[in-house]
Amino acid sequence: MTETDDTDRLLIAELSQNARLPVAKLAARLGLARTTVQARLERLERSGVIAGYTVRLSDQAQRQSIKATVLVQIRPAALPGVLTHLKRMPAVEAVHTTSGRFDLCCLLRTNNTLELDSALDQIGEIDGVILLESLIHLSTRIDRTV
The missing domain is CATH 1.10.10.10 (Winged helix-like DNA-binding domain superfamily/Winged helix DNA-binding domain)
Incomplete structure (x- = not known):
């Protein structure tokens, strides 16, 4: 870079x-x-400083979606397979590796709670996933990404 x-x-x-x-x-x-x-x-x-250009949703469009952070604990050595599955899921916007009790922090966006529930079920069924905890975003108080 x-x-x-x-x-x-x-x-x-x-x-x-x-x-x-x-x-x-x-x-x-x-x-x-x-x-x-x-x-x-x-x-x-x-x-590579600029990796690409993207679309930023309006506040109104964002309010019409459900956002959640999903913390995922996986078996050792399961990371490649878990990432392969997560990449195929349209609801998954980003995945970060983390330290501590959970191994991954996944950011999800869906149109409604039924889609979120389905996405959580899919993550829970991935081979190598031990535990997950979901945190539904209620409102945004600070956002420096825009």
């Missing part, structure tokens, strides 16, 4: 708010030439 400077971080912050901004608009906001911004974007993409 490449080093980033203050200008790169400002560029990334602008893209974090709206990844569809045209290069010319980004350049104007940053006070740089369009070619400079384009070159920086290409360098950040090539070096």
Whole structure:
């Protein structure tokens, strides 16, 4: 990965708010030439600093879904097989390895509680899963990811 400077971080912050901004608009906001911004974007993409561009759901769309954190304890050496199953589940948005009593922290998003219940059942049935605990997100009080 490449080093980033203050200008790169400002560029990334602008893209974090709206990844569809045209290069010319980004350049104007940053006070740089369009070619400079384009070159920086290409360098950040090539070096892996920018891994891709994504869709961010509106607050209204997010309120219409159920989000949960699922803590999962697995048997030793079961991680590859468990991850293979979790990758195939559309409800699973992210999986993090953790320290402590649980081995994985899974972030899930479903349309309703029935889908969440089904996803939890599927996780519990994966070979190698010993225990899981789910935490349904009720409201977001702080979100620095946007």
